[in-house]
Amino acid sequence: MKLGTQKHGWLLLCLFASVTTAQANSEFEQAFANPMQPKAVWLNPGFYTSHFDQDKGLRNANPGLGIEWALNDTYALTAGGFKNSDHQHSNYLGMYVMPWKWHMFKLGAVVGIFDGYPRANQGGLFPALIPMVSLEGKRWGLNTAIIPTVQDSLYGGISFQVKYKISP
Numbered sequence: 017m018k019l020g021t022q023k024h025g026w027l028l029l030c031l032f033a034s035v036t037t038a039q040a041n042s043e044f045e046q047a048f049a050n051p052m053q054p055k056a057v058w059l060n061p062g063f064y065t066s067h068f069d070q071d072k073g074l075r076n077a078n079p080g081l082g083i084e085w086a087l088n089d090t091y092a093l094t095a096g097g098f099k100n101s102d103h104q105h106s107n108y109l110g111m112y113v114m115p116w117k118w119h120m121f122k123l124g125a126v127v128g129i130f131d132g133y134p135r136a137n138q139g140g141l142f143p144a145l146i147p148m149v150s151l152e153g154k155r156w157g158l159n160t161a162i163i164p165t166v167q168d169s170l171y172g173g174i175s176f177q178v179k180y181k182i183s184p
Contacts, residue, residue, distance in 0.1 A: 058084040058157060058179040062098040065163065067173035074101040074171055082108075084179060090115050094126065101171060104139070106132030114150060122150040126161065136169040155181050 062080035082096025092112040100106040110128020117123075126146045136142045147162045157179040165172030 054085050054183070055088055056084075056086040056181050057183045058086070058181050060084070060096070060159075060177050060179040062096075063175045063177050065101055065173045065175040067101065067171055068165060069171050072171055074173075075099065075103050076101070078175075080106075082177070084112065089117065089122075090124075094128070100132055101173075102133055102135070104132045104134060106130055108144075110144070112148065112150070114148065120151055120153060122152065124148055133170060136166070142169075152181075157181065 060082045063078040065076055067074045078098045080098025084092050084094045086092040095109045097107045108130045110126050112126050114122035114124035126148050128144055129141050130144050131141050149160045151158045159177040161175040163172045163175050
């Protein structure tokens with residue numbers, strides 16, 4: 017999926033957020049009624065990304081540290097930092113919105129902001145809407161993201177993030 021400009025990214029972000037919130041408004045309100053009592057807290061060591069463009073000299077191993085603060089089965093806050101595919105340090109802050117569930121799998125997207133990619137807003141903040149599939153066991157989990165290619169700003173790929181539940 018290619019987005020023409022950041023404007024399109026913001027439009028997609030707003031559209032996804034409004035549709036999802038409209039569908040699950042009461043669950044959203046319940047999630048933020050007491051965010052200091054998470055359903056689960058997960059830690060992760062970064063990402064591994066298999067890029068669609070293998071000839072760009074991109075970094076596949078993206079070590080870092082992140083946290084996922086699950087408010088309920090649908091919403092989770094996330095933040096962290098990692099060494100990105102352009103060999104720079106990136107930070108992220110976002111929210112997982114995972115409204116569809118099947119057994120141990122959840123499907124949805126992460127909506128948030130990233131920085132540190134030199135060709136995306138000169139390394140500054142930019143919005144992101146990333147489709148996501150999550151597999152969650154009792155203690156271990158795996159987030160799989162489909163990173164869209166955004167012209168010459170971001171190179172797409174499939175990203176894997178192992179996570180470990182530290183509470184409860």
